[in-house]
Amino acid sequence: xxxxxxxxxxxxxxxxxxxVKEDLSPKEILKEIFRKVDVYKKKYDVWFFEExxxxxxxxxxxxHRVIFCRDLLELHEYFYQFGKIWxxxxxxxxxxxxxxxxxxxxxx
Numbered sequence: 001x002x003x004x005x006x007x008x009x010x011x012x013x014x015x016x017x018x019x020v021k022e023d024l025s026p027k028e029i030l031k032e033i034f035r036k037v038d039v040y041k042k043k044y045d046v047w048f049f050e051e052x053x054x055x056x057x058x059x060x061x062x063x064h065r066v067i068f069c070r071d072l073l074e075l076h077e078y079f080y081q082f083g084k085i086w087x088x089x090x091x092x093x094x095x096x097x098x099x100x101x102x103x104x105x106x107x108x
Contacts, residue, residue: 001065012043
């Protein structure tokens with residue numbers, strides 16, 4: 001779970017499915033989820049982690065609540081990869097025009 005529903009607010013419940021087995025299609029997963037929950041009592045927004053932008057992935061990684069996980073250590077190791085990419089991206093985002101112009105020629 002992630003988003004405003006964690007703080008008790010929001011009109012819906014945001015759920016993110018992370019690293020699903022390859023033998024299941026997203027359609028099959030959604031059918032199973034909505035078969036097991038009462039979608040009429042609450043509105044659910046279901047997202048697939050791998051289809052989200054890096055920014056959204058980091059939002060989920062930084063503030064989420066695990067509802068179900070077969071291997072929590074594996075989940076955190078998986079998230080760690082994206083944290084490294086994000087850290088590198090943020091460093092590049094902070095470069096000024098002068099920083100970019102003064103980069104060594106071997107980089108580009």
